[in-house]
Amino acid sequence: MTTSSELDARDCVVVTGASTGIGAASARELARQGFHVLAGVRREQDAEALRLPGIEPVILDITRADHIAELTARVNARTGALRALVNNAGVSANAPVETLPLDEWRRLFEVNLFGHVAVTQALLPTLLRHSGRLINISSVGGKIAMGTFGPYGATKFALEAVSDALRREVAPLGVKVVVVEPGGIRTKMADRGIAVTNQLAKAMSPEHQDRYGPLVQAVTAQTAAFTTKGTSAEDAAQVISKAVNARKPRTRYTIGRDAALLTRLTRVLPDRMLDRLVAAGLRPYWPKTAAPSLKQAADRA
Template sequence: MPYKTQEMVVVTGTSSGIGRATAEQLAAEGFHVLAGVRRQEDADKIKQKNIEPVILDITAIDTLRALAERVEQDPLGRPLRAVVNNAGIAVNAPLEMVPLDELRRQIEVSVIGQVAVIQALTPALLKSGGRVVNIGSVGGKISMPGFGIYSAAKYAMEAINDSLRREMSSFGLKVIMITPGGVSTSLSEKGVMTADRLSKLMTPDQHRRHDRLFDAVKEQAESWATSGISPKKVAEVVSRAIHASNPRTRYTAGRDSAMLTRLVRILPDKLLDRMLRSQMKLQ
């Protein structure tokens, strides 16, 4: 694709997993990808044809300003086709004992940081008639035992995604939510590490109540890490959302996501509670 017609895409959280797969997918399709990473070593690993790593911490306003300036002052005048909001973390622990600082960290990265990226790049997206693609989760549709903090962030992004779409539709900005189910990424592995760390903070009474739940959370995360769909499958869905002239407002990725998003709309709460507890072997 000649540079005079090439478009840019910003993808956050590209050091691994969905972000990296998406950056590589879009670069192979001819987009110039500004790939957000937090560390120089990750930048060195992802740099390749059509991928330009940018040091980006979505919780640090100075790096967001630098990103917006990079997009606005592109030397080849390439328009910004899309921003893919992917960066995030997973804090998984029983709500009774999760440290409030961990709750704040989850919301800071996975909600406030996402909004900060959107705010920083909205002028460029409006100028180009681009689109926002938010990477959500089935956890934003259904909250499993032990995953309440992570789900809180994903539920929040569902609300933000819907509100933004309705606010900006008359200005030509398309807003899309991608909802993966279980994905084989390092986020699951990091979630297990976080659960291990937090489990050591419990009181003896909390251990009696929640040791089995912690085990179930780790088993569930490990299951996603080994049997979830590949990040490339999610990247292909993102690609469809970016290429579509009239994209849907939301896309699922993975059979479990398609199934659970339907079930949550039709099953009574108590039946859904029993189903989820049974799935996690908590009864």
């Protein structure tokens, strides 16, 4: 049986947002490879479900300074090196730009951007001492923003910008920064995101319902279809493991064929042509009750 001192002597990886999905799968995979994984979860029941050999769950809400301070103290109390920080925590909510209350915009940014920056600032000195690496889990939504994906996409576009700047700042100091861009992944987060989107749609004013209701229905149906056919969390964890372990990791990894295709298209197609392709892909999901003028307007966008 491995003792606590032996675990503390192992190289460590911190994974935030490890309660379910990609985070939990990554924690299990990295522990299997011999790392001591500090897995951030928000509830005790999630901690118990994740408590496996090599995994030490820690209660972590990345928007709380006291939680981050406790995590930092735990990392620095270990004798082993901090090999990597995987910034994976996140929330999802889709709504048209006009309709989403500013408090919801702020909530998304607090978790999907500012929380990651706070954890990074706290642990970067340790990563620098150990020549570790930083893995930021972005999204294909950090490269292309579909209709209603403006709020979520804005947080991911911002995370991509922070990652680019940080990569250029710390590469000469021995720390590698890697961005991972998943497409459709079969996780509870995806299901929760759809549920939140439906709640936000119900709260829209009658005027907004007329204006955007069919679009929200179409995007939600398309998202559900892509998620059902998406990559498993376990396969996503293999990509994250590669980003942690590769001697010379790429600056970006995509997960899933949809992410790989869309990120390539954003690099080569003019905006208007990309708009037409997005509209064509959405067309089969428009509700049959939608006014023809709305569908035609979407196709002309």
